[in-house]
Amino acid sequence: MPDNDDDLRPSWVPKEKNPEFACTVMRGIDSAVNSVTSAKYYPKENLRRVPLRKKMSVEEYVEGVKKGDRMILAKAITLIESNAPKDFDKAQRVLQALLPRTGHSLRIGITGVPGAGKSTFIEAFGQLLCQQGYKVAVLAVDPTSSITGGSILGDKTRMQKLSREPNCFIRPSPSGGTLGGVARKSRETMMLCEAAGCDVILVETVGVGQSETTVRSMVDFFMLVVLTGAGDDLQGIKKGIMELADAIVVNKADGDNLERAKVTQGEYERMVEFIRPATEGWKTHAYRCSALQKTGLLELWAVMREFEKVTKKSGAFENRRQRQIIAWVKTMIDEHLHNLFYEDPVIKGRLPEVRAAVLAGVVSPSQAVAELIRTFDLDRAAARHLDS
Ligand SMILES: Nc1nc2c(ncn2[C@@H]2O[C@H](COP(=O)(O)OP(=O)(O)OP(=O)(O)O)[C@@H](O)[C@H]2O)c(=O)[nH]1
Ligand SMILES: [Mg+2]
Secondary structure (H helix, E strand, O other): OOOHHHOOOOOOOOOOOOHHHHOOOOOOOOEEEOOOOEEEEEOOHHHHOOOOOOOOOOOHHHHHOOOOHHHHHHHHHHHHHHHHHHHHHHHHHHHHHHHHHOOOOEEEEEOOOOOOOHHHHHHHHHHHHHOOOOOOEEEEEEOHHHHOOOOHHHHHHOOOOHHHOOEEEOOOOOOOHHHHHHHHHHHHHHHHHHHHOOOOOEEEEOOOOOOHHHHOOOOOOEEEEEEEOOOOHHHOOHHOOOOOOOOOEEEOOOOHHHHHHHHHHHHHHHHHHHOOOOOOOOOOEEEEEEEOOOEEEHHHHHHHHHHHHHHHHHHHHHHHHHHHHHHHHHHHHHHHHHHEEEEEEEHHHHHHHHHHHHHOOOOHHHHHHHHHHHHHHHHHHHHHHOOO
């Protein structure tokens, strides 16, 4: 659009603008709206001016994460979480380049029955760590997130104070479809956060059931949050989950509940006597805190630091990390083979009739499996032959 007043002068207006020709052309507007359909129209040249979103290169991701740029970290995590095969290679190249910078954080898993106060604890505890100068990442593992859309989304708004901390990075659970998918993405997200300089990673288990063991398999320290009134029914907490915990924390030890919390702490303390410790050389104890009143949090942090010190000295820390990596690799191979088999077109075609034959008692289950595997082997061999 011309900026010069002269250019806005219609052709019939004489050069020497006399007062009786006080008329110029109005500057046009950049877009128009159809008031009936609400559709927007933009002149073509405006459209051209909108910059195309540039794809970031592997180097840009790597440098951004190294610098601790939260926006690039978030984008790198989105790349890791992508299910598109073309993103997989790029994501892995980013991770590979950042690998030397991973592994130095203390990874803490937090589990407990719904409503126990895990998110409230993380909000208070995360703030405390930030105030102490630590960089904190908060992640969630929710195997049901692909169905529910991820319940931590609500949490992100609940963890409002923590999300305003410049030293804290909060990420909702990936929706990976399978628990295996969620687990891989969460582990890799954890690594990216470490490469971005996070000292402490807090992982909340969301949803009930399976996610506890998954989170246990990716953290160093595992904390079980419980409520008062544990005595008889254990609040539905399975003994198995207590066996995974390095600390049992009775939350909501405040107000009228404080005395009851002390009793419950004692009950758990007696119970853990009979339970196999989760970590070699570490005695699991029961503690109490109030996430709301922010009491008992510093003590818990001291417990975690002590855990880190003791287990690093004994080698249990490093041993667990190594076992976790090996188990992770094995899980991924298992999953890959599983998919390869069930996605194989020949197997897919054969499976219904084999199932029917087994149900009809014509073929034994073992015989059916042996035949399917043979078919699969032959199909793979044929595919290799074609490839070469
Ligand atoms: N009095 C008291 N209330 C608490 C405390 N911690 C959490 N709460 C309350 O307990 C309720 C549940 O807390 P959340 O932090 O959402 O619990 P959660 O374990 O994350 O729950 P899910 O994510 O649904 O499994 C909220 O209303 C909190 O305000 C505490 O220390 N004392
Ligand atoms: Mg929660």
